[in-house]
Amino acid sequence: MNQRLVLVAFAALLAIVPLIPGMPVFWVTLLGNVGLAALVAIGLVLLTGVGGMTSFGQAAFCGFGAYATAVLTATHGWSPWQALPVALVVSGFAAVVLGLITVRLSGHFLPLGTMAWGLSLYYLFGKIEMLGRHDGISGIPPLSVFGISLADPRAAHYLIWTVVIGAAILTTHLLDSRIGRAIRALRRGQIAAESFGIDVARTKLIVFVYAALLAGLSGWLYAHVQRTVTPAPFGLNAGIEYLFMAVVGGAGQIWGAIVGAGLVTLLKEALQRVVPSLFGTSVQLEGVVFGIALVALLQVAREGLWPHLVRLLPARQRAAPRPADPLARRAPVAGTDSALETGRGEALLVLDQARKQFGGLVAVNDVSFKVRRGEIVALIGPNGAGKSTTFNLITGVAALTAGTVRYDGVEISGTSPRVIARHGVARTFQHVKxxxxxxxxxxxxxxxxxxxxxxxxxxxxxxxxxxxxxxxxxxxxxxxxxxxxxxxxxxxxxxxxxxxxxxxxxxxxxxxPELLLLDEPAAGLRHFEKTALADLLDRLRAEGMSVLLVEHDMGFVMGLTDHIVVLDFGTKIAEGPPEAIKTHPAVLEAYLGGAA
Incomplete structure (x- = not known):
């Protein structure tokens, strides 16, 4: 039985549960609550587990959706379906405003920021007169579909779980796409993502808003299922519980969000019944036992529960695509081979007095050199010579202190790695990313x-x-x-x-790319792999691509490159063909010392 059949069986079970004779309404209602929580957890899996942005404030977006529909339906007489787009717009707008501030934060500042506005919004909901202050809004009409009222929890159950499964499928589709790969790239740092053209700030905001919309949708459903809205379900504690659900199910697993929501919701309900009977009602230990149980669970299944469940199923092998019908190639100069030959030798990349200072330290000292079309240039020097910093100046990772970098006649100094990538500049990294x-x-x-x-x-x-x-x-x-x-x-x-x-x-x-920047590409390669790499670079040069590489293997460099630039302590000390560099006195002194 594969994963798809398990999901079909799960959907069939959900459809049968309300029809079981004698099934208490309480359990159907509890299952509906699991679905409402799972909807928020799916967004958190995308935001935190996949995108790497930890948020404790998702419950506030549920509040935006719930209060928006409550005001419109209970106060102004709108139908719930008319209020749905407004609830989503309110949640989305709030996410854009908060996201523009929050997603720019990094490290521990991001979760702290979400906690701050999560607490603020909770207290705000309880202070606004229009929202009923801490008493909230009651008399919210139930949902209806084709004239059929969903006031009965058994009827609402089907709508809730249809929405949850639909959201999970759509989110899975999203991850299995170009945009999904961009989202997954966020966890490895924005420098690498920007270097191959991903708009990191925009992608982060998209994920943030998407997760907020799912939370707003959950809030809209919650308001019409519960028929009353108060601030209590939208506080920081609820936000922490939603994050627990995403982590327990599997931080990067969309379907794990449902597993996590079910486990956390059912565990919390069971503890509220069992703990008082064991320890009495004088001391409230439910939260303590709940926390201990979750920590113990995560010790056993640190990746979450879903990966462990999937391992019990036969692995589904995904077929590799055929390397056919590749995308159209960039024309290096014009569209013909003769134009390519004509363009060889023209300066493609020009560094003019490039300088980079970190306080009083000069990492790159007024370095100038060119990379011409269809040639391989090596940038060499001892450790700490400024080679990787020079790469970062070319690709926009670091800003120039002085000087200019021009690419194909256009100044690219001061632009972002994403913009430079659009020009046709690609790079690898000294430490694999x-x-x-x-x-x-x-x-x-x-x-x-x-x-x-x-x-x-x-x-x-x-x-x-x-x-x-x-x-x-x-x-x-x-x-x-x-x-x-x-x-x-x-x-x-x-x-x-x-x-x-x-x-x-x-x-x-x-x-x-037209220009390929390789930062120590031969490091860690065996002899035959270096030979294959040299053959590949030679073919790329024959096709008209320009290559600038940093490398410590002098045998590899001397046998491959057309031109070599030598740096020492950030200063260019030599430049020329490999034959001249081999015997250059300044190069020998830098590598071997003055006595040699």
């Missing part, structure tokens, strides 16, 4: 992000399949190109370091 949980294919497909066009709605509705197939075909083509086709569907974290470096090169090539 792959997502170890994503497959090799998915990691390489991230490089083709700018070459796709499908947006978030197309991804959720599966209207992006043709575009997605072309991006994956391009990724498969580049993986075959580097000789790792048999590892295409493996997690990138399972590969050796040398293979991971090759995957980074494939990801950069998927961008179809």
């Amino acid at each position: 792959l997502n170890p949980d994503m497959t090799v294919l998915e990691n390489v497909a991230l490089g083709a992000h700018l070459r796709g066009r499908a947006g978030i709605l197309a991804a959720m509705l599966r209207l992006d399949r043709r575009d997605e197939a072309r991006l994956l075909a391009e990724a498969a083509h580049q993986i075959e190109r580097i000789g790792l086709a048999e590892h295409m569907m493996k997690p990138a974290g399972s590969l050796a370091l040398g293979q991971q470096r090759m995957v980074e090169i494939a990801r950069a090539l998927a961008m179809d």
Whole structure:
């Protein structure tokens, strides 16, 4: 039985539960509460588990949705379905306003920020007269579908779980797309994501708003199921519980959100009944036992429950795409081979007096050099010479203190890595920056992000399949190109370091760059792998691509490059063809010392 059949069986069970003879309404209502919580937890899985942005304030967005529909329906006579889009707009608008402030935070400041506005909004809900202050709003009309009232919890059960399963399917579709890969890339740091063209700030805001909309939808359902709204369910404690649900189910698992919501909700309900009977009502120990139980559970299943459940099922092998019908290639100069040959030798990248200071430390000292079309240039020097800092200046990761960087006649100094990537500049990193949980294919497909066009709605509705197939075909083509086709569907974290470096090169090539920047590409590679890498770079040069590489393996550099630039303590000390650099006195002194 595979995962899909399990989900079908789960949906069938949900459909049968209210029809079981003698089933108490209490249990049906409790199951509905699990669904309402799962809806919020699905958004948190995307926001926290996948996107890496911890939020304790999702309950406040439930409050926005619940209070918006309560005011419109109970006070102004709107129907619940008329109030639904308004509730979502209110939740979404609040998420945009709070997200523009919050998602820019990093580290522990982000969760602290969500706690701050979560507490503030809870107290705000209890102070506004229009919202009934702490007494809340009652008399909210029940939902109805095609004239059938859903006031009975058994009837509301079907609507709640239809929405929950629909949201889970749409969110799963979203993750299995170009936008989904961009979201997953956020966890590995924004520098790498920006370097292959992802708009990190926009992607973070999209995830933040999406999670808020799911919470607002849960709040709308809650208001019409409970028929009354007070501030109590939308406080910080509820926000912490929602986060527990996402983590317990599996921080990066969409369907795990339902498992986590069910376990936490049922455990909390059971403890409220069992603990007082064991210890009496004089001391409230439910919260203490609840916390201990969750900590113990996470000690046993640190990845959450869903991955453990999935391991009990036969693994579903996903077929690797054929490396056919690749995306159109960038024309380096014009659209013809003759134009390519004509363009060879022209300066593509020009550094003019590039300087970078960190306080009183000069890391790059007025360095100037050029990379011409169709040539391989090496940037070499001892450790601490400023090579990687120079790479960061070229790619916009670090800002110039003085000087300029021009690419194809356009000044790119002061622009972001994302903008520079759009110009056709791709790079790898000194320390490998792959997502170890994503497959090799998915990691390489991230490089083709700018070459796709499908947006978030197309991804959720599966209207992006043709575009997605072309991006994956391009990724498969580049993986075959580097000789790792048999590892295409493996997690990138399972590969050796040398293979991971090759995957980074494939990801950069998927961008179809004109200029490829490689930061120590041969580090960790065995001899035959270095030979294969040299052959690949030689082919790229023949195709008209320019390459700038930082490398410590002098044998690799001398046998491959057309031109070498040597740095020492941030200053250019030599420049020229490999033959001249081998015997240059300043180079020998920098590497071997003055006596040598």
